[in-house]
Amino acid sequence: MRLYVERMAYGSDAIAHDKDGKTVFVRGAVPGDTVEATLTQDSKTFSRASVESVLEPSPSRVDSPCPYAAICGGCPWSSMSHEAQTEAKRAGVVNALKRIGHFDADRTEELVRTCESPSDPWGYRNKVELAFAQAGARSIIGMHAADEKTVVRVNDCHLLEKRFSKLPKKVSGAVTYLANSHGLTFDRIGIRASRRTGECEVALWTQPGPFPRAQVAKILGDAANLSSVVRVMTKGPKKARKIVGVERLAGHGNWSEVIGEEKMTVSAPSFFQVNTVGAERLVELVVESLGPQEDDEAMDLYSGAGTFTLPLARRSAFVSAVESYGPAVRDLRRNLEQAHIENVDAVGGDAGREFPDTDADIIVVDPPRAGLAEDVVAQLSEQSARRIAYVSCDPATLARDLERFERAGSYRVKSVSPVDLFPQTFHVENVTILERV
Numbered sequence: 001m002r003l004y005v006e007r008m009a010y011g012s013d014a015i016a017h018d019k020d021g022k023t024v025f026v027r028g029a030v031p032g033d034t035v036e037a038t039l040t041q042d043s044k045t046f047s048r049a050s051v052e053s054v055l056e057p058s059p060s061r062v063d064s065p066c067p068y069a070a071i072c073g074g075c076p077w078s079s080m081s082h083e084a085q086t087e088a089k090r091a092g093v094v095n096a097l098k099r100i101g102h103f104d105a106d107r108t109e110e111l112v113r114t115c116e117s118p119s120d121p122w123g124y125r126n127k128v129e130l131a132f133a134q135a136g137a138r139s140i141i142g143m144h145a146a147d148e149k150t151v152v153r154v155n156d157c158h159l160l161e162k163r164f165s166k167l168p169k170k171v172s173g174a175v176t177y178l179a180n181s182h183g184l185t186f187d188r189i190g191i192r193a194s195r196r197t198g199e200c201e202v203a204l205w206t207q208p209g210p211f212p213r214a215q216v217a218k219i220l221g222d223a224a225n226l227s228s229v230v231r232v233m234t235k236g237p238k239k240a241r242k243i244v245g246v247e248r249l250a251g252h253g254n255w256s257e258v259i260g261e262e263k264m265t266v267s268a269p270s271f272f273q274v275n276t277v278g279a280e281r282l283v284e285l286v287v288e289s290l291g292p293q294e295d296d297e298a299m300d301l302y303s304g305a306g307t308f309t310l311p312l313a314r315r316s317a318f319v320s321a322v323e324s325y326g327p328a329v330r331d332l333r334r335n336l337e338q339a340h341i342e343n344v345d346a347v348g349g350d351a352g353r354e355f356p357d358t359d360a361d362i363i364v365v366d367p368p369r370a371g372l373a374e375d376v377v378a379q380l381s382e383q384s385a386r387r388i389a390y391v392s393c394d395p396a397t398l399a400r401d402l403e404r405f406e407r408a409g410s411y412r413v414k415s416v417s418p419v420d421l422f423p424q425t426f427h428v429e430n431v432t433i434l435e436r437v
């Protein structure tokens with residue numbers, strides 16, 4: 001069928017409408033394209049289609065510089081110019097606030113700023129994850145294809161900092177050899193590489209059990225210049241694997257990056273911002289908007305290893321930080337110690353249950369995709385802090401939570417700043433500032 005493509009959905013697909021007005025999610029299209037597409041799914045309310053050929057290309061259509069763009073699922077928006085990507089991201093945030101948060105259309109347009117793109121659109125990542133699959137006796141290490149099931153071999157990744165773009169090939173060669181010669185299997189292989197510190201870490205995610213530690217360390221060490229090799233052991237059914245231990249196989253056993261003035265050291269399973277330059281902009285936006293004062297008490301919920309905790313601690317009297325993941329709490333405490341920062345209470349536990357018993361002046365929250373639990377919004381709403389910075393990587397849960405804040409009545413949304421931390425993908429980070437009414 002012939003379709004005119006209107007806009008991007010929050011995902012890999014674009015949106016068009018068929019001749020009867022039914023929404024069609026189109027894979028492989030760019031807004032402004034006219035395409036010939038084949039129907040892949042049809043239901044009463046919507047259908048899905050895949051582009052067969054582009055009849056009239058959109059002015060925003062570009063050729064991806066990545067030779068794997070057609071087979072790898074890592075960069076679903078790479079056929080769109082970066083400018084069009086950031087426009088589509090802002091439009092997606094506006095749409096979520098209106099549709100999910102029930103914000104008034106005019107107010108939403110005023111609240112949501114232009115989407116910033118602080119980093120280069122390629123070569124911005126400090127981390128990639130390689131998938132592992134077996135086809136008969138053969139091991140395949142590479143990237144997930146667009147179907148998120150098939151694993152495709154790749155020799156480099158244009159998203160990884162340029163200096164490290166060949167690292168995936170070297171690591172996957174070594175891991176393939178280990179899998180074939182020692183019968184090893186892996187859940188996945190994580191690579192973290194920092195241009196600023198020069199540190200590179202490989203994390204092998206495996207099931208517990210016998211493991212040829214010395215050989216693995218030697219073969220990976222021969223293949224690439226690594227500052228750390230670790231094994232992360234997981235147990236349980238595939239979708240709900242639990243981390244049961246981390247073993248250092250060679251080098252430091254952790255990895256360091258510099259964000260602004262702060263050196264951050266993190267263990268392999270801990271969350272860390274994947275776009276270093278982008279993370280610096282997030283910190284700037286949070287610090288500028290909260291305006292910490294010398295005698296302020298600050299709160300940092302979902303603190304991770306301390307991306308916001310350290311800069312806030314340097315500019316205020318005291319920070320209460322809460323993080324639920326044990327290794328990340330240990331990372332945070334080590335980062336504070338490394339930086340000789342003593343005015344932080346780093347609490348391990350759930351943000352709602354361990355909600356600090358303090359009346360903070362400024363607050364930052366940076367929850368995972370699921371957003372804030374309802375009781376956390378309720379507890380935050382009882383605070384008298386002058387401002388809350390809500391850092392979010394999911395526009396839908398952000399919109400839901402902002403509506404809850406405004407309903408509670410004590411905070412009102414002042415601005416929403418989308419930041420393109422993940423060019424070539426549909427993901428977008430947002431820094432929202434809420435002000436005490």
Ligand SMILES: C[S@@+](CC[C@H](N)C(=O)[O-])C[C@H]1O[C@@H](n2cnc3c(N)ncnc32)[C@H](O)[C@@H]1O
Binds near residue numbers: 350
């Ligand atoms: C998006 S990350 C942000 C981390 C940190 N702010 C940063 O920028 O590096 C979210 C963090 O929340 C933590 N987390 C998840 N659920 C939590 C909960 N219920 N209570 C406290 N922390 C939680 C995760 O372990 C993770 O470190």
